[in-house]
Amino acid sequence: MDLTGKVIAFDADDTLWQNEINYRKAEREFAKVMLPFCKDEQQAIAYLMKVEGRNIPLLGYGSKTFIIALVESAMELSGHKADNRLIEKVIEIGKTTVSPKMELYPHVEEVLRELGKSHRLVLATKGDLRDQQDKIRKSNLAGYFCHIEIMSEKDEENYLALIEKLGITPQRFVMVGNSFKSDIIPVLNIGASAIYIPSEIIWAHEKTEEFEDKNLLKLKSIKELI
Secondary structure, eight states: OOOTTOEEEEOOBTTTBOOHHHHHHHHHHHHHHTGGGSSSHHHHHHHHHHHHHHHHHHHOSSHHHHHHHHHHHHHHHTTSOOOHHHHHHHHHHHHTTSOSSOOBOTTHHHHHHHHTTTSOEEEEEESOHHHHHHHHHHHTOGGGOSEEEEESSOSHHHHHHHHHHHTOOGGGEEEEESOIIIIIHHHHHTTOEEEEOOOSOOOGGGOOOOOOOTTEEEOSSGGGGO
C-alpha cells in the first residue's frame, strides 16, 4: 500500500493504548460476585453482554454505559433481590474501567513521531466524549495529531463527515485500527483505505466476519507501519 500523500487516521482504544483488558477484568469480577444467582461465571458474563447490546443504541459506548449495564444485570439476574451492598460493589467494579493511567502499546510514539514527519495524522475514535477526552489527555499523544475526532459511532456517514472536515477525498484517507467492524468495513465502503492491526482482545460487540480487499492491508503490529 502506497501511503504517499495520504492522511493517516488512527483508532485509539486497543490500537494506540490498551483498553479492552480493563473491561474483561471487570467482567470477571462481576461474574464472581454474581455466582450466588448464576450457575457459573459464563452465564453472568453472557447476560451482561446481552444487556450491553440492548443499551448501546440508546446510551452509546463507554464506562458509564458499562456501569449501567452492570447494575441492570445484577438486578435482573438476582430477580430484583440485589441489596444496596451488591449494587455498590458492581458500581465500584465498573469504575475500575476508568483507568488512572493509559498503557500505550510498544512503539506507538516512535511510529507517530516518524510518520508525522511526512504525513498529516488524525486521531479518530468513538465513545463517550468525556471518556475519550480523558484518555487522550492521559495518553499525552494529542500533540502528534492535526485533528482529533470523537464519534458517537464509526459508520460511513461519520467517516465521510471527517474526510470533508479534512478537505480531502476518500482516496487520500487511510484508517488504522484494530476493529474490523468499526475501523475497516465502513472505511472500505466509502472508497478509502484501511490498515488492520488485530488486537489480542476484541469486544464481543465488535466481532464480525473478516475479508480481503485491494484497499486493505493487515499488519501484525503498529511498528510495521514505519
